[in-house]
Amino acid sequence: MDEYLKVNNNKYKIIKLLGKGKGGYSYLATDGNKEYVLKQIHHEPCDYYQFGNKIESEMNDYKRLKDIGIKLPEMYDVDIQNERILKEYIDGDTIFDKVLNDDMSPQYFDQIKRMCELLYAKNINIDYFPTNFVVQDDELYYIDYECNEYMEQWNFENWGIKYWSKTEEFLKYVEEKK
Numbered sequence: 001m002d003e004y005l006k007v008n009n010n011k012y013k014i015i016k017l018l019g020k021g022k023g024g025y026s027y028l029a030t031d032g033n034k035e036y037v038l039k040q041i042h043h044e045p046c047d048y049y050q051f052g053n054k055i056e057s058e059m060n061d062y063k064r065l066k067d068i069g070i071k072l073p074e075m076y077d078v079d080i081q082n083e084r085i086l087k088e089y090i091d092g093d094t095i096f097d098k099v100l101n102d103d104m105s106p107q108y109f110d111q112i113k114r115m116c117e118l119l120y121a122k123n124i125n126i127d128y129f130p131t132n133f134v135v136q137d138d139e140l141y142y143i144d145y146e147c148n149e150y151m152e153q154w155n156f157e158n159w160g161i162k163y164w165s166k167t168e169e170f171l172k173y174v175e176e177k178k
Contacts, residue, residue: 005029005038007079007086012038019131021144023054028089035091037073037143041083055083061145065126068118071141090141095130099165100174108133109164111140116156123150128160130170 003014005027012029018037019026029038041054055078062075073088098104112133119126124147126132132144152158162169 005040005084006082007038007077007084010077010086012036012086014038023058023146024083024085029086035089036076037087037089039085039087041085055080055085058085058145061147064124065142065145065147068122068124070115070118070126071139072145073141073143075145090134090136090143092134092136092141095133095135095140095164098135099130099163099170102166104165105138107138108135108140112156112160112164115140115142119147120150120155124148125150125154128154128156128163130163 004011005014006012010031012031015028015030015035017025018028020042024039024041027038027040029036039058041058043054059075059078062072065072073090075085075087077086078084079086093101093103095104095108098108112128115126126142126148127144127146132142132146134141134143148154163173164170
């Protein structure tokens, strides 16, 4: 049996679950012609992060990051009532996969540093966890829309970088997910 989800009046066939984050489930979906990411917001508890209106935050954060010039997937549609977002599918490996498979390149660090320059100038942090970044044609994309006011403890240099190579923190995370 095929599973479908609607975004407003458009129906999309769910191909597979791409991942679950603290704010929602992301699915690879299709309209029969093109592939998309369909994000379904969830309201499951998260003991380390407080949310307001998640769908509103996604829309605001998307605009904020787009205006700054961060490479991210296009937001095509938002279904506020059903708390669903349809966005561009960026096909490629995540930085997490690149680290896991010993396929990291210095150019990815150069690209994240350029992103950080843009973000820090606007007093913003993003979620630097490596599953939130996809490499397509050697270009790094931030595939999440979450952003927050800058706090030094959560910047790339103090937190994110701990997961961009096979550090103790990265290997512990891999072991916990087995």
